[in-house]
Amino acid sequence: MGNWKVWMKKGGITLLAAFVLGVVAQPVSSHAYAAEVNAEIPQVIEKASPSVVAIIGKPSSEMDKSLETNRFNLAHGTGVIVASNGVIVTNAHVVKNMKNIVVVTSDGTTYRGHASNIDEESDLALVKIDATGLKPATFASSSDIKVGETVAAIGTPISFALRNSVTVGIVSGLDRSVSSQYQLIQTDAAINPGNSGGALINMKGEVIGINTMKYADLGVENLGFAIPVDTVKYVLKNFELYGKVKRAYLGLELEESWEAVVGLPSSTGLRVSYVDADSPAAEAGIEQDEILVSVGNSAVKTLVDYNEAIKTYLPGQSVDIKLQSGAATITKTVKLGELASKEVTLTGDNEGGTSIDADSGKTKIGDSHFGWSMKYPAGLVKRQQSDDGDSISFIDAKGEFALAIHVDDDQSDDLSPSALLNKLAGDDSSNYSSGGTTILERQYVKRAESPYAKVVSRSGEEGYVQTRGYVHGGRLYTVQLFVTKEQYTNHSKQNIYNDLLDSFKLSFNNADGSLKDISVFNSDDVTYTSEYGLSIDLPAEWQQDHGGSTSFYNDDYSQAVHVNVTSASSGDTLQNWIDRETGKFEAQYTADYRRVDKPVELTVAGVPAWKVSYASSLGDEWEAGSSLFFIKDKYKYEVQMTYPQADQGEELEKAWDKMVASISVNKETMDGELGFIQDLDEITDPDQTTLYKNEKFNYTLRIPEQWTSIRSYDGSDPVSKSFNFTGGYLRVDTDSKKAYADMVKDAEDGQKTNHNNDSDYKYTSEDVTLFGDVKAKKYTVSYTKKHIPYTETVYLFTRKQINYTVTLRIDDAVGTDANVARLNKAFTSFTFVNGTGGK
Known part of the structure; x- marks a missing residue:
């Protein structure tokens, strides 16, 4: 198999x-x-x-x-x-x-x-x-x-x-x-x-x-x-x-039979699953769903058969293609085109130095930002390094020792020798210690250049750790060397290790050509390049979203940059695209809770672009942003920066202008497998619904596709189900244990309590009939919670010993006619599984 x-x-x-x-x-x-x-x-x-x-x-x-x-x-x-x-x-x-x-x-x-x-x-x-x-x-x-x-x-x-x-x-x-x-x-x-x-x-x-x-x-x-x-x-x-391999081109996409896919002998040829427009195959009249039987004199039943057959021909030559079309076997002559070769950029001969040894001539190693250096043995291999370089570990290529250096920026220079020794002896930050540490040596070594505290300890049965601590310039430098018992008891090895540790200095000489700088600290902008050919510079401290998406955030996640790339559909224009996106934004918020500025025309990556700035709020803080729109090489690029409106000012405007100036698009760096990427906003209907069915509690709802909902962990029909959208939700709660009268009494008591506790909490109640014959209690609430005003409608009703509480909530900020109608329509679609319910 x-x-x-x-x-x-x-x-x-x-x-x-x-x-x-x-x-x-x-x-x-x-x-x-x-x-x-x-x-x-x-x-x-x-x-x-x-x-x-x-x-x-x-x-x-x-x-x-x-x-x-x-x-x-x-x-x-x-x-x-x-x-x-x-x-x-x-x-x-x-x-x-x-x-x-x-x-x-x-x-x-x-x-x-x-x-x-x-x-x-x-x-x-x-x-x-x-x-x-x-x-x-x-x-x-x-x-x-x-x-x-x-x-x-x-x-x-x-x-x-x-x-x-x-x-x-x-x-x-x-x-x-x-x-x-x-x-x-x-x-x-x-x-x-x-x-x-x-x-x-x-x-x-x-x-x-x-x-x-x-x-x-x-x-x-x-x-x-x-x-x-x-x-x-x-x-x-x-x-x-x-100078390259010239391959013949037909313009076909071919599909193997099931037998060929699993390795069985196939009795059929290859199905034509697609014919490129204006290709040699199209000109010869080859059509989709025909079966390709042979190329010239070569029978083809697998894609490898096809490639082996076609490689014997050159572009410009003609070849007879035998096809099965329905019940008929036909032969069509195709004049072959040339398949575009995948561009391969050959690596430069001497990039990164002329020697295969990346560190040729380097006998010392150090960090220019944190200001330390030491000898660089030929067998020293960097194992791990933190993002800003304050922690780094090495191993020996032969596995004889391991070395770790850590720099703590928050340390007073007046730490006494005894306090430093205590700190090292009790330091549990070692990358190598395994517990059960026995101190073998502890002393403060006075030397003119850089005195240090030294602790030698045994960890476990086989491990020995020498830790040295230096205090300098508001920093604590900790250097740790780990060796096995075999190496520790070898005096000649000990001399080599001590010589390495003794070479550690609290200085970095930039003029020393033999000194390798391993600093990764960077205060300059970092260039990010995507598979869509787009490059953009962002501050070094910004981080890319951990999910691997094209979203980037500053240290506290208050500011963000998002990159979205889709294909430009036939006939679509930059103006149409901007109108569509602006209309979508304006349809989401009521007029008092949104702002859209007049678009500003720019040139980005050598093509026309538009900048659109906007802001929105649910009633508390305002969030603002600017989006850059441009179309290049059949793709639409949107670069969006979002931030709290309170951050707006000259500094943020300069950051935006600098980022925009850095944007470039290089077609050569695009992923060669990129195809058509549909812009979902072009085809999405906000009123399109999907059916939700809860068989356990006997009801269905038609919910807008764009709303979100969390599935239960075990896949069962939940007692409480919520469907969410920006600024609101529809939630259905069910109860089959409590009497309906008790549920109504509890709800009434709860509403009264909320009003008595806060006079701004206003509600009305009434008896209504739902779905033609279902008696229900209706509460209408208006309130402002944490500066966000909202309206909430709650329906209580029962059927076949199941009590239902349906809550419709929408913030005033998104209470447009369309959003309110969508919410009410979702509720009126409520249907009991046996057929009784809303329309």
Whole structure:
């Protein structure tokens, strides 16, 4: 059976979801044959290994720049030499985001390299190094590859120190369609992280494929995949002729049969699910729901079949497409267009420095903002750092020790030595202590430059912690070193650790080129870039919403910036859009509780834009905001800043102008998978309703779709159900235990008590008939609660031993005719499950 599993591309770590099909086990080779093959393997490896290289570099990430600055954060993979002058083929996922590429040949020679061509669809790329006289690999023919033949994988698994490692297995299967646009070779030769881009060779020493991924799951072993040699040759030829892979374009979206999806042999072709307008397929008359049977002479039943067939044609060529249209089989000739290549920005050769070591030449480390520095051993690796840098921890690359530095800004300089020692001895903020601490040493060390308190303690059975505390400039600096018992009792190691701790200084020399600054404190604006191509600068202290949305907030969440992106519908204009949004706002509040200023025309990101300022209140504090509207590259962008109206002033206006001036839209940085994003305000009807049914308490209601309601945790029909909108709600409370007369008496007593306690609380009561024949009690309340005036109508009635209390509340601020009508209509839709009720 098929199961959703995880596919791991080897090299730069990439996870892909794929549908796994059952694989038939291959016959086991005879002992005699195995012995013969084993005798050949060393000679084969000796022949092929010089053509395989190891590739290492720094990973690049726009989302997390710390990946590039950590000297131990490296990515590696493998490559195969295809030309003696230094042309190497590897996987695209290995080098796509790799900086400062270094290539090491099998004899240990090191070269600087750069990615020259990348094709993500095939997952192949070229790396160029400045070399001559290299040994190119010999490529086999795909037609010669046989299931069951012995193969070897050469690569750089797990660690760069293991480059040119060899694993041996067999070809387990051919024409596998897993997580790839093209067919793959399956092998049981062990493929591990770092093998990506390496050679899969036969027993002639010929390359039959480029290793690309393995299947990773508990209990699964030796299930790897390689790109077949004919696909490699196809891509290399396109690189040579055009600098990219030219792919033919029909303009079809195709859908596989159910059998093909789950891996069963399919008897049908591919259904045409969509035909692009003005595409070659449309011009040839291909229509939706026709079944594509073959491309040229190649039958196609899966998407991989289709891709394999179409790759044999170039843009501009014509091909016969056989289709099943109803009961008829027809052939249509299509003149192929060219598929737009996905743009890939090649990483600069020397971005972030010329060395693969991000910290080359740095022998000291420190924080310029908090003013400290110390020695920087080659094996020191940053583990964690707080957002503003006041807390940071390190580990040793060999796992021998851990180091933590914490800076407390709120500390008096006149802390006495004894108080400082007590503070350190009782300090439970250690990242490493595990309780049960025994103090082994405690002293105040006097030295001219920076005296400190020192506490050495044993934590648990194996842990030893040395803590040093320094008071300087209103700050307490705490430095902690953790080592195991084995390291603690090693005197030479102790000398090394003490030397590291002794190097800690309460100063930072900006002129020292050997000193690495790890400060993350930033008082400048930070640029946020979205997948919609929009960039905007906001103050450094602002934080993005934790849900990953395009909303940003200041420290106390009183001010916010929201970014909303939708597609511009055909015929829509900037003026129509603004009128629609303004009308929606004005329809939500009554005139006394809202304000909309006249739009101001601007230019943003090189296109016309309008600024609309507004404010609203429910009766207490006023909330204000400004929205910026513009349309660019078929998308509508709204950038909205909201804030308390009391914050308005020159300072806020300057912040707005600065933010607007920073806005830019770059089409090249847009997510390539973006499609049409409907603006819901264009199609939303505020009067559209949906049916709510409470079977336990025998009633239904038709509620406006835009109202909100919280579902019960267990999914049961609740005793109390509330439907909410801005400034109001409709709530239904039910009771099947109390007598109806008692419920009415309690309600009457409650209303009287509220009025007696506060004369501003006014109510009227009357007996009414609901839904034609249901006797009810009605209370109408008007009151101002916490400066928010509202009107509340309460209905009490009973039916079949179930008592109902329905409360309709609406604040005066949103008491427009439309909102009041919507609320009343929702109530009059009340219907008992057996059919009695409102209309």
